[in-house]
Amino acid sequence: MKRTMSRMAMTVERLPGHPQPKPGESLSSWLIRTAYANAERLSYITTYLTGDANFWVHDRDRLLSPELSSRLEAGTGIASERLQELVLSQYAGTLFERLEPQGSVRWLLPLAKRGYRASRSGSLYCPLCLTEDIHPHLRLSWRMSFVVVCSSHGTALLDACPQCHHPFAPHLNDLGAGRNGYLELELPFAWCPQCGERLTDVTPEVGCPAVVDLERRMLRGLRTGVLEWDGLSEVHAQEGFDVLHQLLSVLMLPEVREALKDLPDAPEYPQRRNRSFEDFSLAGRRALMERLAYLVQEWPWRFSGVVREAGLTRRPLVANMPQIPSWYDVVAEQFSQANGRRAYKVTPLVPHLSLAEIAACRDAAPTEIERRRWTVIWHYMQQPQKLLVARKLGLSWQFVHNTVTKYNAVGPESLMDVRRGRELRRKRLLNAEQERDLRALIDSSPERLSNEQLADWFEAQIGKRPDATTLWIYRRGVSHSRLGRRAKRGRNSRK
Numbered sequence: 001m002k003r004t005m006s007r008m009a010m011t012v013e014r015l016p017g018h019p020q021p022k023p024g025e026s027l028s029s030w031l032i033r034t035a036y037a038n039a040e041r042l043s044y045i046t047t048y049l050t051g052d053a054n055f056w057v058h059d060r061d062r063l064l065s066p067e068l069s070s071r072l073e074a075g076t077g078i079a080s081e082r083l084q085e086l087v088l089s090q091y092a093g094t095l096f097e098r099l100e101p102q103g104s105v106r107w108l109l110p111l112a113k114r115g116y117r118a119s120r121s122g123s124l125y126c127p128l129c130l131t132e133d134i135h136p137h138l139r140l141s142w143r144m145s146f147v148v149v150c151s152s153h154g155t156a157l158l159d160a161c162p163q164c165h166h167p168f169a170p171h172l173n174d175l176g177a178g179r180n181g182y183l184e185l186e187l188p189f190a191w192c193p194q195c196g197e198r199l200t201d202v203t204p205e206v207g208c209p210a211v212v213d214l215e216r217r218m219l220r221g222l223r224t225g226v227l228e229w230d231g232l233s234e235v236h237a238q239e240g241f242d243v244l245h246q247l248l249s250v251l252m253l254p255e256v257r258e259a260l261k262d263l264p265d266a267p268e269y270p271q272r273r274n275r276s277f278e279d280f281s282l283a284g285r286r287a288l289m290e291r292l293a294y295l296v297q298e299w300p301w302r303f304s305g306v307v308r309e310a311g312l313t314r315r316p317l318v319a320n321m322p323q324i325p326s327w328y329d330v331v332a333e334q335f336s337q338a339n340g341r342r343a344y345k346v347t348p349l350v351p352h353l354s355l356a357e358i359a360a361c362r363d364a365a366p367t368e369i370e371r372r373r374w375t376v377i378w379h380y381m382q383q384p385q386k387l388l389v390a391r392k393l394g395l396s397w398q399f400v401h402n403t404v405t406k407y408n409a410v411g412p413e414s415l416m417d418v419r420r421g422r423e424l425r426r427k428r429l430l431n432a433e434q435e436r437d438l439r440a441l442i443d444s445s446p447e448r449l450s451n452e453q454l455a456d457w458f459e460a461q462i463g464k465r466p467d468a469t470t471l472w473i474y475r476r477g478v479s480h481s482r483l484g485r486r487a488k489r490g491r492n493s494r495k
Contacts, residue, residue: 012049018076022137026061026123027086029138032171032188034076041174049075056171059111059122061143063089063101088143094222094237095144106245109145109278124157124282125168125189126150127200136189138170141219145278146244148286149207151216156205159282166194210293211286218244231299231381232327233356239325244292246321246328247303248277251291255310260291300331300384301348313337330383346384350408355381361412373415376403429470434461438474449475 017037021030035045046055050068064072064087069080084090088108089099096106104110111122124142129150141147142157149156159168173188190200218241221227227240235243250256252275280288295303307317314336318324324332334346353361358381362374372395379389380400390400406414430438441457442449454475455465466474 012071012075014077015045015049015075018078019135021078021082021086022135024139024141025086025137026140026143027064027083028061028123028171029189030086031060033135033137035174036188042171043174058101061086061088061140062099062105062108063087086140088140091222094225095241097238104276104278106276106278107145107241109143123168124148124159125199126153126155126157127190127202127204128153128155130190131200138189145285146218146289147215148282148289149212149215150204151212151219153204154207154209154212156207156286157282158199158202158204161192161195161197161199162202163197164192164195166192168199169193208286208290208293210297211289214289214293214296229299230297231351231355233354235325235327239328242321242323243325243328244296245277246318247292247295248288249319250307250312250317251288251295253310253312253316255312256306259306259310260294263291263294298351301351304331304334304346304348307335327382330385334384347386347404347408349377349381349384349404350411352407352411361415367417367419369417370415373403373407376400377407377415380404429458429462429466430474435474439477442475 015034015038017034017039019030019033019037031046032042035042038045043053043056047053049072051071064083066080069083072078072083073080088095092099096108099105099108109122109124122143123138124147125138126142129139129152130136141151147157160166161168170188170193172193173191190198192199217228221237221240225237226234227237229235229240251260277285277288295306312335314332317332317335318329355378358374358378362371362378365371365374372393375393376389376395376399379392380386383389383392386397386400386404389395390397393400403415438457451468451471454471458471459465
């Protein structure tokens with residue numbers, strides 16, 4: 001095979017060893033396993049497959065061009081469609097808007113390396129995953145900056161050797177480094193290329209439960225295209241990731257750092273002026289993720305409280321956002337001071353129920369008044385401004401104000417219609433037999449009876465004389481009840 005590589009033939013013959021990619025594996029991990037399966041150095045294999053001697057100069061987990069994909073398919077037999085699932089470009093439009101071959105990208109860890117040598121790790125690892133895997137491999141999600149804990153084990157991920165603290169660089173565990181890849185089945189991922197110690201001989205720390213939950217929701221959002229969000233049920237994935245990255249920028253502001261100083265494990269901020277979340281160390285990103293998980297809980301009330309305590313305005317909340325999702329803009333607009341006007345006074349809604357539960361109660365409301373009140377609460381949870389909700393629903397501001405106030409003070413029980421289930425007793429002047437007699441009297445009279453004559457008949461029957469309106473109702477053939485003039489006309493009523 002070396003002679004073939006020296007000729008740099010344009011045609012690529014299939015390698016004898018071509019392991020199948022694992023679900024969620026990265027392209028670089030699969031290429032490293034392919035090199036070991038063929039007992040060749042990694043650089044030899046990639047040069048043979050791609051025809052590019054400088055293949056590893058760029059971050060190969062980002063993009064896979066159609067030309068490279070075709071050559072890899074010819075050399076390994078793995079379909080191009082399957083190979084595209086090993087690179088991060090599949091998340092364009094979900095995790096980020098687009099992915100360039102070079103440069104810093106939101107949510108993507110930079111490799112920060114020259115050739116093979118790296119000054120910092122661009123990938124993380126879980127010691128428990130590498131120990132339990134039948135065929136150890138690296139996950140593509142470990143290249144993402146928000147992934148700081150193992151979603152499977154709930155433990156903290158590592159990015160360096162626990163012994164010598166050398167950055168995690170499994171591609172340096174190449175053949176010829178002094179270890180037999182056939183005897184050490186965990187090679188090259190479970191060994192430090194610098195000191196030779198096993199990376200799996202360590203007990204990882206248990207991750208923060210809130211961070212584990214947030215990270216799992218974010219990973220589900222990558223697969224489904226929608227992101228679960230407290231108070232909003234779910235949002236579009238790219239909008240959610242845009243807002244989450246913006247909130248991380250807000251967390252770096254000095255005012256917010258001071259407002260959250262009581263939270264444990266404050267991150268150590270990089271000295272760079274234009275720092276981003278990806279510039280932080282693993283420990284710093286983990287601490288920021290804990291604060292992010294705290295900030296998005298009970299949305300938007302906890303976030304609004306922190307912003308109000310920090311004394312921020314709308315400008316830093318939306319800075320450098322090319323597109324602002326409407327549901328986030330509504331929250332940021334509360335702190336607007338445009339044209340010198342004061343920000344809207346917002347009454348936080350006590351989170352008795354989630355947005356989905358409120359929608360279910362609204363749909364199941366037995367009376368119209370209850371349905372109207374639940375509709376007010378449903379809109380107010382998403383847009384906490386009483387005047388805007390009142391205008392949208394065509395209701396009075398006072399009705400919205402009273403509904404929100406009672407809901408905060410009492411809870412869902414305050415929205416119940418007090419008249420529900422109560423019988424409305426009908427006030428009848430005549431019983432059914434007397435009404436039939438009156439109907440017969442009116443129909444049999446050759447001339448139209450006057451009100452005086454009808455009043456005399458009523459006085460003889462019930463002992464009192466009704467007013468002219470009551471007489472008019474009975475003359476038209478309608479029973480006198482609380483329904484009044486809205487009652488259905490009788491059979492003999494006028495057309």
